[in-house]
Amino acid sequence: MFVLDSSAIFSGHIPSERCFITPEVEAEIKDSLSAENLLSNIGSGRIEVRHPKLEFLDKIRQAVLRTGDSLSPADVSVLALALELGATVISDDYGIQNMAKISGIRYATAKSAGIGSVFFWSKKCTGCGKAFNGTEEVCDVCGSALKKVVKRKASR
Numbered sequence: 001m002f003v004l005d006s007s008a009i010f011s012g013h014i015p016s017e018r019c020f021i022t023p024e025v026e027a028e029i030k031d032s033l034s035a036e037n038l039l040s041n042i043g044s045g046r047i048e049v050r051h052p053k054l055e056f057l058d059k060i061r062q063a064v065l066r067t068g069d070s071l072s073p074a075d076v077s078v079l080a081l082a083l084e085l086g087a088t089v090i091s092d093d094y095g096i097q098n099m100a101k102i103s104g105i106r107y108a109t110a111k112s113a114g115i116g117s118v119f120f121w122s123k124k125c126t127g128c129g130k131a132f133n134g135t136e137e138v139c140d141v142c143g144s145a146l147k148k149v150v151k152r153k154a155s156r
Helices: 006-011 023-028 032-043 054-067 073-085 094-103
Strands: 002-004 019-021 047-049 088-090 117-125 146-155
Touching: 002 006, 002 073, 006 023, 006 032, 019 073, 023 073, 032 047, 054 073, 054 094, 073 088, 073 094, 088 094
Parallel strands: 002 019, 002 088, 019 047
Antiparallel strands: 117 146
């Protein structure tokens, strides 16, 4: 069983086993060829569109806050549904792969080689150098922009 993100749809990498996407992923598919392919696979029952349960969305959101990853709502929904179903995520998105690895979710790539390391992120002020771990975008000390930096790296 697989949960697909948009990169799997764009690449045409749709396994023959049962597949799921979230409504957020469905909304990302805008080019006509990928949209036709997706509609055909939904119509045939090869792909099912499903919302993840709130409790699994919350688990992934909490994990994202701990790691400092920057994930879109679609990315979070893919990971939450995979966690809920015990499914494998298919994605070429390194952020999704990083979070999947950290969260114990199996993943496979559509076309890329995949991640080599797991990253934990923080932010650092470009002016005074103060470190931040939250969602801030501007330094509360000097007012400069914050830059995302690797806080910790672990082997894959």
